[in-house]
Amino acid sequence: MKNTSRNYKSGIKPVWCPGCGDYGVLNGLEQAFADLDIAPENIITVSGIGCSGRFSHYLNTYSLHGTHGRAVPTAMGAKAARPDLTVVCVGGDGDGLGIGGGHIPHAARKNVDMTYILIDNRIYGLTKGQTSPTTPIGVRTKTAPYGAYELPMEPLAMFLSYGTSFIARTSPLELKRMAEIMKAALTHKGFSIVYVLSPCVTFPVLPMKALREMLVPLPDDYDRENRLKAYEYAYNKEHLYTGIFYQEERPVMEDYLQEQIQKSLSYQKAGTKLTVEELLKSYA
Numbered sequence: 108m109k110n111t112s113r114n115y116k117s118g119i120k121p122v123w124c125p126g127c128g129d130y131g132v133l134n135g136l137e138q139a140f141a142d143l144d145i146a147p148e149n150i151i152t153v154s155g156i157g158c159s160g161r162f163s164h165y166l167n168t169y170s171l172h173g174t175h176g177r178a179v180p181t182a183m184g185a186k187a188a189r190p191d192l193t194v195v196c197v198g199g200d201g202d203g204l205g206i207g208g209g210h211i212p213h214a215a216r217k218n219v220d221m222t223y224i225l226i227d228n229r230i231y232g233l234t235k236g237q238t239s240p241t242t243p244i245g246v247r248t249k250t251a252p253y254g255a256y257e258l259p260m261e262p263l264a265m266f267l268s269y270g271t272s273f274i275a276r277t278s279p280l281e282l283k284r285m286a287e288i289m290k291a292a293l294t295h296k297g298f299s300i301v302y303v304l305s306p307c308v309t310f311p312v313l314p315m316k317a318l319r320e321m322l323v324p325l326p327d328d329y330d331r332e333n334r335l336k337a338y339e340y341a342y343n344k345e346h347l348y349t350g351i352f353y354q355e356e357r358p359v360m361e362d363y364l365q366e367q368i369q370k371s372l373s374y375q376k377a378g379t380k381l382t383v384e385e386l387l388k389s390y391a
């Protein structure tokens with residue numbers, strides 16, 4: 108029988124603040140899993156630390172609630188060990204763009220076949236409202252009582268520069284469309300990022316009303332293979348475009364690793380063994 112979104116619920120009741128955007132993101136992801144009918148035992152969810160880090164508890168999949176900023180490399184390890192699994196990584200703007208920001212370019216370069224759901228509420232929610240890498244200039248936070256002064260990052264442009272093979276932006280305010288975008292990301296072979304703008308109701312740096320007014324779907328004739336055009340849409344200040352900004356097919360890390368493993372096995376079979384002495388000599 109086909110899976111429904113209920114099959115992906117762990118039974119643990121989410122403890123997010125009432126009205127938090129993360130509820131919608133969770134529903135959208137469960138719906139995407141169900142529509143694609145991926146067996147729960149064939150999925151692993153790795154999450155970072157933050158309100159967004161709670162995802163791994165709420166999903167009935169293999170789950171790992173990792174350390175702050177290290178969700179991406181942990182998920183990469185999971186994919187290297189079990190290339191047959193659907194690997195999903197979830198984290199926030201602080202987790203993914205602050206402390207863990209150095210990991211995304213390498214997952215993108217290697218084109219690890221996994222989906223990264225990066226939930227941006229433009230604040231550190233869990234730790235009670237500190238400035239994050241995407242907090243706009245002038246916004247007062249716990250760590251910037253007179254207003255943030257740093258230039259906020261533009262994550263889409265960064266992902267494009269890193270060579271990410273699938274980049275999308277969406278929001279739980281467009282729930283159905285978000286689930287469709289997640290489905291496209293999950294079926295993409297390579298490193299896919301779904302960058303989700305999700306309002307935090309307790310520290311409303313990204314207020315629901317303002318966000319709703321700014322979200323606009325990418326035009327129907329948008330060419331998702333045109334990287335330069337994608338930058339243009341990413342930097343648009345009037346609208347926050349949603350949809351698939353960029354997509355390309357490229358070899359993935361797992362295939363390369365498997366090839367290496369097979370090569371090494373064939374050398375062994377052929378009796379081509381390198382002794383420790385020979386190995387040491389090769390470094391002399």
Ligand SMILES: Cc1ncc(C[n+]2csc(CCOP(=O)(O)OP(=O)(O)O)c2C)c(N)n1
Nearest residue numbers: 156157158159175199200201202231232233
């Ligand atoms: C090494 C380390 N540094 C700092 C913290 C404290 N900490 C926990 S969550 C968090 C920020 C979370 O912000 P974000 O990733 O945006 O997630 P959100 O809560 O907004 O979903 C911080 C600084 C930690 N747990 N570990």
Ligand code: SF4
Nearest residue numbers: 124127158232307308
């Ligand atoms: S603090 Fe913000 S992000 Fe965290 S659960 Fe509450 S509303 Fe959601």
Ligand SMILES: [Mg+2]
Nearest residue numbers: 199200228230
């Ligand atoms: Mg955050």
